Amino acid sequence: MRKFRQLTIPYLIWALVMLLIPMALILMYSFLEPGNSIVHFRISLDNYFRFFTDKDFLVILWRSLLIALKTTIICLLLGYPIAYFISRCNEKLQGILIMAITVPMWINMLVRTYAWIGILSKGGLASWVLSLFGIKDAELLYTETAVLIGMVYNFLPFMILQINTVLSKMDKSLLEASADLGADKFQTFWRVVFPLSLPGVVSGITLVFLPAVSAFFIPKLLGGGQYFLIGNVIENQFITVGEWNFGSSISMIMAIVMMLLMMLVRKLDKKSGREDM
Amino acid sequence: MDQEKKKIIQFKNIVKKFDDQIILKGINLDIYENEFVTLLGPSGCGKTTLLRILGGFLEPDKGEVIFDGKDIAKLPPYKRELNTVFQKYALFPNMNVFDNIAFGLKIKKMSKDVIEQKVMKMLKLIGLEGYENKDVTLMSGGQQQRVAIARALVNEPSVLLLDEPLGALDLKLRKEMQYELKRIQQEVGITFIFVTHDQEEALTMSDKIVVMKEGEIQQVGSPQDIYNEPVNKYVAEFVGESNIIPGRMIQDKLVRFDDHNFECVDVGYKENELVDVIIRPEDIDIVPEGQGKLSGTVESVLFKGVHYEVMVETVPGTHVTVNMHVNRDNANVKEEGDVRISANDFYLDIEDMKNWDESDLIARADAQAWSKETDEYFPIQRVDTDLKDEIGEYEVTFHTVNGLSISRRIWVVDQKVVENKKANEAVSAFNFFKTVDEIKESPALDTELKTWANAQGWKLDDESETVDLSVDYNFDPEHIKEGIYKVTFWTTGREFKIHTTDYVEEGKEVGLTFFPEDIHVMEKMGF
């Protein structure tokens, strides 16, 4: 159907303008002289040089990756059992539970994060719960723990949904085959179920890690002003400092780091589990 | 107990229900060592359920599964010394051929050398040497099949369960795998329990066939037994091709069907017991007319490769043809305000004129009145007619409560009855009137045509016994227009299917012959 080919033309143009050129612009700005006007065109590596020579920026980048990693691991550890539990329920219950996990996502992320301020602040619900366990006067708000809670809260549903999709689609006869060949529940899980669910785990990791690295409103709302992640640095450069060229170069660095990490994760997936889309 | 024939598995009164539906109704079955047993039956007969109970994937609601003298009904699958080859193989897509086959051995924590040795042996057995590092998802169906078998066999189970393993393969591969499976079974010398709905597969491979239907075992026996001595019509029809004729046992070794007595070898039936008689197509010979036990006309000849499939009609069918008058849509509808009334012209048999009442006329004319808006029906309040007990044309008028009426014609005729002495049957039908829409919108036209024409067939010697009718017409119901169309109602006579290597011409009169031992008498199935 040659005629249908033309259907892609509008989008090709659109994608060029709205997706490609913006990326090209970031790249361009990142190589221009520092300063927020594009009047003097002078290509330089100054912005990158500045980032990589300042230990503090590198520390922040490292911290952003670290907290994203922590978030991802917690989401995986919590999300996998939940997704597994859901996939073992009957179809009706599965539908209800999936719905229950999806619905909060329709309520604005910021709004939900904002709600945590009240829960985590001094004298709030969280410190009351902690005091039951004998931990008195715990400072939760404006700590890394708070940021971590906020991130897990926001991104856990992605992990659950991704893993659950793969698990619930899994051919039940594979489990039977494994049991038939002498593997008990535990062995079946580790040798068959888990490796086969890796594609879901990988896309879950992607969907959690990616926004967690670049998140800036969660640290800002729950971590306080002095808790800086790379996303805050970028926001700060664009909104307050106005050094777009430097901001662009940080964005570029982040994009590249993420791309490399995602390639790595996908490679891991190809090695152990397979099942292309 | 015979040394060779040691019982390895016993099912004792297995009952299984799914949501109040009984899938297995008390199965009792013994399976012996080194047997190739096939569970044969159509889908939904419970064969796979039985296999899954044996494999441990389902628990029976009642009954015992004795394996090597122990009840294993409640044992989880991974503790059973049986292995299964699954319907779609269920190979682990994340492992290569070697790892798939080695799975069970790794679970048993065998040493690497042993595993390697055993897997290689298996690969040799299934003829896939050198494929150990292949990606299973990229293999052909037949190869996957072999890997699945190897994966099961490498654990050296005493019984291998195979759940319709050849279902996904094409015909040629399937035949190949049938031999392959049989060869493997003979080579490893263990019991195979094989589930299939394909009777040919069952006949080819099995030592023993278990024919199942609706959760019950119909017959257990060797392929020869099942084929030659089916216990009932169901088994006979399911296994192989056959001519099945209702008959009556006159005495031992003498059976009567199609108005002839035939010698046979079956004994033990009551006198005059109604039975089913089966004659396999290949057991009938075609001989010149007059020389056989039966005679008839060759209806069709199909070349089947090795043989011809010849259909011979020994008893002709009966035909009656009537006219269908198709009217414009609104010809028989009248409306006034919100009310509509409709009725058809119709024919009546002079013989039925003795005691009719209004409701008969309403029914035959299909008279109806209804509200245009709400679709609510109104009763027909009054019927006026000058109908008399004579052949002729009359008028009938139907009135509704609202005063709306419609007039139609009735023709009283001496109805055609076609009698067929040879077949001992008669058929009758009426001409009838319908509208274009009624025909277009009919959900089951064949059945409705019979109703509209009041078509009936019956036995001449016993009028209460009805004969099934078929319908033929040459119009396209989707695009029918006004006019008169011929509709033919007919009965099938008796046809025999014969497999022969000699060619006969269509239309030729021939004789049919068979030996007494080719006649198999079976009990009538109870329903």
Add this chain to the structure above:
Amino acid sequence: MQTKEKRIFGKIFMALAIIFFYLPIVFMVVFSFNDSKSLTVFTGFSLRWYETMLKNHSMMESLYVTLIIAVVATVVSTIIGTITAIGMVYSKKWVKRFIQQVNDLPMMNPEIVTAIGLMLLFITFRIERGFTTLLLAHIAFCIPYVMLSVMPKLRSLDPNLADAAMDLGATPWQALTKVIVPQIMPGIVSGALIAFTMSFDDFIISYFTTGQGVKNLSIMVYTMSKRVNPSINAISTLVVVFITIGLLLANIVPIIREKTKKKSQQQDGTFQKRMGKGPKMVIGLLVIVLAISLFSYKKAAEDNKPFVGQTLHVYNWGEYVGENFVSGFEEQTGAKLVMDNFESNEQMYIKVANNESYDILVPSDYMIQRLIQEDLLQPLDKNRIQASLDLLDPNVLDKPFDPGNEYSVPYFWGSVGIVYDKRKVDIEDLEKEGFNIFLDPKYKGDIYLYDSERDSFMMALKALGYSMNTENPEEINDAYNWLLQCVQTMKPEIVTDEIIDNMAQGRKALGLVYSGDATYIMTENENMGYFMPTQGSNLWSDGMVIPKNAQNVDLAYEFINYTCQYEAAYDNSSYVGYTASNMEAQDELAEGEFAGIDSYVPRSGNPKDEVFTYNENTRKTFADLWSRIKVAASNAAD
């Protein structure tokens, strides 16, 4: 077979997960009915936050904007995405690969990168950011998700389907709409749902691509959430209610329809059957949109006021107006007032310098000076404002940054000082150490710094005895080291407006604050005091200015005059706590509501108190050094 114990463990775990997911939502709903401002103690049932929310039309409008954007973006992106996906199936390999790679950009990149790319696009091509750019951006990031969900369905489609349809006489268009689209409908519907969710929930991309005061819910929450504001809970509850209604509609309507269908079966069942799941969702959404638009546009334009139908765009500090200020202005003029908030002068400057058009800005002294220098402001027509200027405190008029008030009219004014908890801080320490108390290890972990490069350096320079307008690099470097020492050894929290509520609750002992915030804190908590070190401090004032590119100058003058009046000034000052520039309002508040609160009336007579002046070089240095200090602070927290 699963053992029972395991199942129980799983169930408990699942229940905890559900609690975790719904706890904040329940919390939000409960506290939206709280009588007080507290987010931790429920003091009684009240609907006051709902009143505040309904009065605040920018809040209601943000809800409306969110929904309109989400609905339009969903519809457009679903159509384009589906059409493109279909075209792709029949396209050459390189086209397919190209589109897939390009689609990966927004999906595989951190969202902030996409956002910045789009922002740079709009700025570079001089497209004014606002509703349209917001919509375009949403469509741009939604399309790839729609395609991602449609593609698998298309791939599993028989490739000969379209050919078969055309073989049977269908035109290509018919083949598309009658055969292909119905086949891939489930994919399209789920794609549309994903697009809606993404758009409805989006913050980062919206934040960077919007302008002209167009805010969606996320941006609204982000800019408002610096201070405790339970009306956010109220509006969130409203969203929860809408979603619940939508869900109920989507689930109950089919049941009702099933019932009516049974009744009408004899008549005509076919029409009903055609209505699949997709239309159901669409209907639900439309109902929600209608409901909200009714909510937010209940007031029609009022007649015979001078500025009916016009809109004034004001760019002001967050939490800088009284409760009735906006409605009062709108009442008087008939115009609509759209107020955007900024957190710092620098943030405001960047937007203005990038040509975003506002009619009124409220920058601080040195920033006014800068804007004048860079020729971004209109000189004011004295005839139109003289009457208003006469009402103001002479202390704030005719300041060096704008001699003769050629460009600006004072709004609020005040000083910068230390707010402290009298129970925790020894007043002698304060008197002895002044600003150096922020280096006193006694108060480690118990201090707030304010996230402002100017005032932080002011504090450091004053602590060291220098002028805060110094250009001496050595002095600046000393100040940098002073601050560095502070963030590295004292574990301060660097905050903006959060400090107000936090100090009011007594969370920390010390904080650097503006006098107006101190006033508010002290009225809320009597244990708090305000101290101005003798080392000197910043005497500041914020003024209203009209930028060169203002679009509604007349209305801007109207705004200036309105603000200078006693009523408006009193309302603003008493609500916010900053010192009113209107003399009468100032006097009245100083003797009345804020009597005894020394922060309300700025100190005069200390020769070391200064007013900021603008200097391009030091500005850059301060900005750069401050961002380093923040980074260092962030790293020291580990």
